[in-house]
Amino acid sequence: MLQSFQKSITDKGCCLAMSEWAVVGGGSLGLLLAGKLAAAGCRVVLWTRTSEQAERIEADGIAIEEMSGVVSQPVRLRAIPISSVKGIHEGPILLTVKQTALDSELYSFLRLATGGAGRIYLFQNGVGHVEKLARALPGTTLTPAITTEGALRLGPSSVRHTGKGAIWFGVVGAAELLPMPMTTGIDSENALFADSSVRNVAEMMKQAGFTVFLSNELEKRVLRKLLINSVINPLTALLRIPNGQLLKTPERLSLARELFDETAKVLERSGLPDAANAWDEVAAVCEATATNLSSMLQDVQAGRATEIDAINGAVCRLAERNGLEAPLNAAVTALIKAL
Numbered sequence: 562m563l564q565s566f567q568k569s570i571t572d573k574g575c576c577l578a579m580s581e582w583a584v585v586g587g588g589s590l591g592l593l594l595a596g597k598l599a600a601a602g603c604r605v606v607l608w609t610r611t612s613e614q615a616e617r618i619e620a621d622g623i624a625i626e627e628m629s630g631v632v633s634q635p636v637r638l639r640a641i642p643i644s645s646v647k648g649i650h651e652g653p654i655l656l657t658v659k660q661t662a663l664d665s666e667l668y669s670f671l672r673l674a675t676g677g678a679g680r681i682y683l684f685q686n687g688v689g690h691v692e693k694l695a696r697a698l699p700g701t702t703l704t705p706a707i708t709t710e711g712a713l714r715l716g717p718s719s720v721r722h723t724g725k726g727a728i729w730f731g732v733v734g735a736a737e738l739l740p741m742p743m744t745t746g747i748d749s750e751n752a753l754f755a756d757s758s759v760r761n762v763a764e765m766m767k768q769a770g771f772t773v774f775l776s777n778e779l780e781k782r783v784l785r786k787l788l789i790n791s792v793i794n795p796l797t798a799l800l801r802i803p804n805g806q807l808l809k810t811p812e813r814l815s816l817a818r819e820l821f822d823e824t825a826k827v828l829e830r831s832g833l834p835d836a837a838n839a840w841d842e843v844a845a846v847c848e849a850t851a852t853n854l855s856s857m858l859q860d861v862q863a864g865r866a867t868e869i870d871a872i873n874g875a876v877c878r879l880a881e882r883n884g885l886e887a888p889l890n891a892a893v894t895a896l897i898k899a900l
């Protein structure tokens with residue numbers, strides 16, 4: 562596997578095979594991405610928040626419980642607490658911390674790690690993070706990604722792959738640069754994606770087993786995911802139910818539908834065409850992730866800060882910008898904050 566992976570990268574004339582990838586944050590998504598990339602032969606270093614987690618990963622590797630229930634042989638990779646990282650990192654950096662972790666200390670670290678240039682791939686749900694990071698890291702190229710993969714951290718060095726989804730990479734302002742109307746798969750001959758480093762990263766992630774797309778319209782994908790998260794996350798967190806239970810009683814269904822209708826109106830005005838017809842997608846995600854606890858419910862249960870400001874709080878800000886009202890989004894934002 563390793564040889565064919567390296568050959569395929571060499572065939573593409575890509576020097577990334579030799580670079581080390583850095584994954585920032587050893588949480589659910591970070592462990593999944595780091596583990597899968599390392600298993601496919603990439604050199605990966607995981608930058609953790611704590612030295613305890615780094616030590617565990619260095620000692621044990623990362624074990625991935627696949628969706629079939631089979632647990633992989635732990636894959637070995639380097640792990641370092643972020644406070645011990647020194648110098649400029651030359652390879653791709655995948656940022657997999659929550660929006661709530663974006664603070665001045667992390668920005669200073671990323672400025673040093675990129676040398677004020679470089680490229681960071683952003684995997685956060687919600688909106689607002691790209692703008693915050695762009696302000697904090699002028700000179701660094703930011704590549705936002707949307708993923709519908711599901712991951713759940715089981716321990717410091719183990720993760721469950723809870724849902725097979727896909728990853729879409731985009732570039733800020735891509736729609737203006739590349740007026741291509743469709744999201745295109747990287748195998749497609751029509752994938753007019755100018756940036757070869759993003760293309761190479763996407764190719765390597767594909768080799769690691771992910772379904773990857775390059776999108777010229779990532780903004781729409783971001784808004785579509787925001788619509789789904791705005792309905793499922795706060796309500797499951799407030800009601801303390803798994804995603805599959807959200808539409809199961811008339812009372813919950815009506816709450817979800819009203820929150821959806823309000824959010825769809827706001828997002829349609831913000832550039833998401835046909836948002837009002839996306840209800841089936843919300844229902845499909847509830848079904849597909851029926852036993853999942855939403856990330857917001859997990860945060861609430863663990864007593865952590867939630868991403869509510871980047872999800873329903875962001876819908877309220879978009880509503881205000883467009884002269885609309887969003888009382889239900891305001892209410893769930895206030896309720897989650899008050900928990």
Ligand SMILES: NC(=O)C1=CN([C@@H]2O[C@H](COP(=O)(O)OP(=O)(O)OC[C@H]3O[C@@H](n4cnc5c(N)ncnc54)[C@H](OP(=O)(O)O)[C@@H]3O)[C@@H](O)[C@H]2O)C=CC1
Nearest residue numbers: 586587588589590609610657658659660662685686711712
């Ligand atoms: N999990 C999933 O299936 C999906 C997640 N996402 C998005 O991806 C992002 C990450 O989610 P998820 O992995 O679930 O979140 P987790 O809370 O599981 O992981 C976040 C990780 O970031 C670490 N962290 C926090 N601050 C720092 C720091 N300053 N330096 C280094 N590491 C830090 C945390 O460390 P510690 O644990 O020590 O506090 C934690 O391990 C979120 O925006 C989420 O919405 C998107 C799609 C799917």
Ligand SMILES: CC(C)(CO)C(=O)C(=O)O
Nearest residue numbers: 793850853854855856857
């Ligand atoms: C899609 C969903 C709702 C899956 O749980 C999610 O993205 C989350 O929990 O944040």
